Amino acid sequence: HSVGIIGAPFSKGQPRDGVQLGPDVIREAGLVKKLEGQGCVVKDYGNLIFEDVSNDEPIGRTKQPRVVGLANKQVADAVQRVKNDGHTCVMLGGDHSLAIGSIHGHAAYRPELSVVWVDAHADINTPLTSPTGNIHGQPMSYLIRELCTKIPVLPNFSWIKPCIAAQDVVYIGLRDVDPEEQHSSHILKHLGIKTFCMTEVDSLGIAKVMEQMCDHIFSKIKKPIHLSYDIDALDPSVAPATGTPVIGGLTYREGIYITEYVCQTGLLSAVDVVEVNPKQAKREEEARFTANVAVDLVLGCFGRVREGSHAADYKIP
Numbered sequence: 001h002s003v004g005i006i007g008a009p010f011s012k013g014q015p016r017d018g019v020q021l022g023p024d025v026i027r028e029a030g031l032v033k034k035l036e037g038q039g040c041v042v043k044d045y046g047n048l049i050f051e052d053v054s055n056d057e058p059i060g061r062t063k064q065p066r067v068v069g070l071a072n073k074q075v076a077d078a079v080q081r082v083k084n085d086g087h088t089c090v091m092l093g094g095d096h097s098l099a100i101g102s103i104h105g106h107a108a109y110r111p112e113l114s115v116v117w118v119d120a121h122a123d124i125n126t127p128l129t130s131p132t133g134n135i136h137g138q139p140m141s142y143l144i145r146e147l148c149t150k151i152p153v154l155p156n157f158s159w160i161k162p163c164i165a166a167q168d169v170v171y172i173g174l175r176d177v178d179p180e181e182q183h184s185s186h187i188l189k190h191l192g193i194k195t196f197c198m199t200e201v202d203s204l205g206i207a208k209v210m211e212q213m214c215d216h217i218f219s220k221i222k223k224p225i226h227l228s229y230d231i232d233a234l235d236p237s238v239a240p241a242t243g244t245p246v247i248g249g250l251t252y253r254e255g256i257y258i259t260e261y262v263c264q265t266g267l268l269s270a271v272d273v274v275e276v277n278p279k280q281a282k283r284e285e286e287a288r289f290t291a292n293v294a295v296d297l298v299l300g301c302f303g304r305v306r307e308g309s310h311a312a313d314y315k316i317p
């Protein structure tokens with residue numbers, strides 16, 4: 001595998017400080033060395049440098065739209081460049097608003113994409129339905145074609161063109177969906193969005209979930225996969241250092257299995273790992289543990305298989 005890494009130290013899609021440290025703590029957990037250790041060729045493009053925007057007043061309820069729009073344009077350009085250079089792209093967040101830029105940039109290179117969104121949350125609020133105004137709860141709404149009539153104009157968002165069809169999106173791990181989102185995901189279900197909430201992970205088991213996920217996204221043609229992995233999809237006992245933890249999430253093994261399975265398809269083209277926030281940890285070990293798990297997710301995406309022989313580098317927090 002040839003892997004291109006982009007760090008996106010950005011937090012303004014949500015209110016908590018610390019998520020901008022994600023790229024650095026994930027690197028410090030040994031990401032590049034471990035990828036190389038399993039035979040990957042890695043190019044680290046370093047961290048993007050985001051400019052601040054003064055007087056970024058809310059538009060309606062939507063918070064900091066100008067700075068989020070601007071940062072995502074940079075992410076989109078960077079992802080497109082990594083794809084043009086021929087790598088599978090790894091975007092380290094940062095908060096999940098960055099998926100707007102990551103998926104948009106990826107779609108500029110490969111117009112036919114499928115999106116596998118692994119998350120406790122659907123992140124499909126529109127600026128009008130969002131209960132919080134935080135853009136990290138909204139990225140999907142800007143990207144899905146069928147929703148474009150529901151999106152009001154926002155400053156620095158005019159470059160964003162909805163580029164994903166509802167039928168090419170699959171959710172895994174949902175367990176905290178807002179009432180209004182429930183409604184729009186209801187609409188989207190009719191449009192062909194596939195969701196595997198935690199109840200379905202429990203009833204089917206993760207292996208069947210992944211099989212059905214592939215049956216769905218590959219039913220017509222085999223499109224490249226954009227995997228957008230919010231660390232809060234995992235249970236807070238596995239990934240405590242995150243801003244919006246929700247009890248009852250994926251186990252470590254389920255979380256890793258998803259990456260192994262996606263890798264096996266041979267169609268993984270870009271992956272986001274977002275919402276690692278070391279400052280949300282109660283103790284330092286929790287931050288380190290979460291970062292190690294984030295690294296393992298990326299390793300699973302690039303061919304690591306669990307055969308019972310890897311180093312014991314874990315301390316339970």
Ligand code: ARG
Binds near residue numbers: 130131
């Ligand atoms: N649904 C809530 C909102 O719209 C929470 C979103 C959490 N998103 C995330 N990427 N962690 O604000």
Ligand code: MN
Binds near residue numbers: 119120121232233
């Ligand atoms: Mn989430």
Ligand code: MN
Binds near residue numbers: 096
């Ligand atoms: Mn998310």
